[in-house]
Structure formats: C-alpha cells, structure tokens
Amino acid sequence: MPTSSADRPDRPDRPDRARPSPPIAIRPARLSDAEAIRGIYNHEVLRTTATFDLVPRSLEDQERWLEARSGAFTAIVAEDRGDGAGEVVGFAALSPYRERAAYRTSVEDSVYVRRDRAGEGIGRMLLGHLLDVADHSGFHAVFARIEASGEASRALHERCGFRLVGIEREVGRKFNRWLDVALMQCLLHERPAAR
Numbered sequence: 592m593p594t595s596s597a598d599r600p601d602r603p604d605r606p607d608r609a610r611p612s613p614p615i616a617i618r619p620a621r622l623s624d625a626e627a628i629r630g631i632y633n634h635e636v637l638r639t640t641a642t643f644d645l646v647p648r649s650l651e652d653q654e655r656w657l658e659a660r661s662g663a664f665t666a667i668v669a670e671d672r673g674d675g676a677g678e679v680v681g682f683a684a685l686s687p688y689r690e691r692a693a694y695r696t697s698v699e700d701s702v703y704v705r706r707d708r709a710g711e712g713i714g715r716m717l718l719g720h721l722l723d724v725a726d727h728s729g730f731h732a733v734f735a736r737i738e739a740s741g742e743a744s745r746a747l748h749e750r751c752g753f754r755l756v757g758i759e760r761e762v763g764r765k766f767n768r769w770l771d772v773a774l775m776q777c778l779l780h781e782r783p784a785a786r
C-alpha cells in the first residue's frame with residue numbers, strides 16, 4: 592500500500608514554525624511511557640517509511656525496548672505539561688551502532704514526534720538533548736540512518752550538526768518500493784553550539 596503525501600513522515604503539515612511553548616519538558620523515558628511511545632512509533636510503522644519495521648510493536652516489545660535503553664543507551668521523551676497535561680508527544684533514543692567491540696564509541700539515534708505536533712520545534716529539543724546525553728555518556732560519534740526521501744528528518748539532523756556521509760541505495764523495501772537510506776553523522780566534539 593503506497594503512502595499518500597499527507598501520510599509521509601517528510602511532509603508533516605508545518606503549522607507556522609512556532610517554537611514549542613514553555614510547557615514542553617524533556618525527561619528520561621519510564622516504563623509507563625511504553626503505550627504512548629508505541630502509539631507514536633506504530634503510526635510510522637503502518638503508514639510511512641520513516642522506520643523499516645513492518646510489524647507494529649506490542650506493548651511487551653515496547654517495554655523490552657525501553658528496558659534495553661535505561662543505561663548509556665538511553666531513551667527520552669517530550670512531555671507536554673501545558674494543555675496536554677503530561678502527554679508524551681515525542682521520544683528519542685540511542686541504540687548500539689554495530690555489535691563489534693571497536694564500534695563501542697559510536698551510537699545510532701532515533702527521533703519521533705507525534706504527527707499532530709510536528710513542526711513545533713519538539714524534534715529539535717529532543718535531538719539536542721539526546722546529543723548532550725550521548726556526549727555525557729562518553730560516545731564520540733552519533734549516526735542517523737534516514738530513509739532518503741525523509742526531508743524533515745534530514746533537515747532536523749543537519750540543523751543539529753549532522754553531515755551526510757553517503758546514500759545506501761535500495762537497501763530496503765516497504766509499500767512495494769525500494770528504499771534508499773541516507774547515512775548522517777555527528778562527531779560530538781565538532782557539533783555547533785545550540786542556536
């Protein structure tokens with residue numbers, strides 16, 4: 592089933608580029624956030640190419656994923672403390688980049704914002720915070736693997752100091768089409784100060 596342009600992750604309706612109002616808070620994820628996180632994630636699994644997962648996560652899958660991200664590989668959430676009254680409206684996480692030991696200084700990120708809250712600056716808050724955490728945890732390089740047509744994600748990462756390393760062509764297949772992956776990298780000691 593092809594995605595419609597309205598459903599594509601790279602073309603969220605961008606309201607008016609308003610910045611998040613103060614009540615958005617970034618905090619470590621808790622096990623009790625599993626349901627909200629999988630709601631955000633499973634939308635992308637089922638309707639977009641932002642993730643190469645094909646099967647939605649169960650609550651148990653999501654809890655296991657969170658348990659594996661309670662140390663240096665961390666997960667954080669954006670919580671709306673205003674009208675949203677504590678709702679989780681986005682999340683970001685660090686995952687191992689490669690298994691072999693010499694890769695241990697590198698890490699891979701992921702960032703997801705609830706579709707109805709896209710374009711408010713929440714992704715930037717999450718990714719900026721995640722890079723701080725990666726830095727404090729002693730990682731050296733952060734990688735992002737982004738479906739190549741994902742303009743919003745590529746622009747977000749570029750804004751946060753990532754540079755394009757290269758394009759992996761036709762490495763995935765979803766919704767009956769080949770998908771390219773843009774590999775982007777941020778060397779943490781080179782990243783620009785937050786703007």
Ligand SMILES: CC(C)(COP(=O)(O)OP(=O)(O)OC[C@H]1O[C@@H](n2cnc3c(N)ncnc32)[C@H](O)[C@@H]1OP(=O)(O)O)[C@@H](O)C(=O)NCCC(=O)NCCS
Binds near residue numbers: 709
């Ligand atoms: C990618 C995503 C996380 C961006 O989050 P967001 O909260 O909408 O982004 P922000 O409002 O913080 O915007 C940050 C920057 O991204 C860029 N951006 C955001 N939306 C964009 C769009 N639709 N088109 C082009 N650039 C966009 C801009 O450069 C923006 O910075 P600026 O406005 O200060 O110049 C969000 O669209 C999303 O969750 N998409 C689906 C999941 C996904 O693709 N995740 C990445 C996989 S790792």
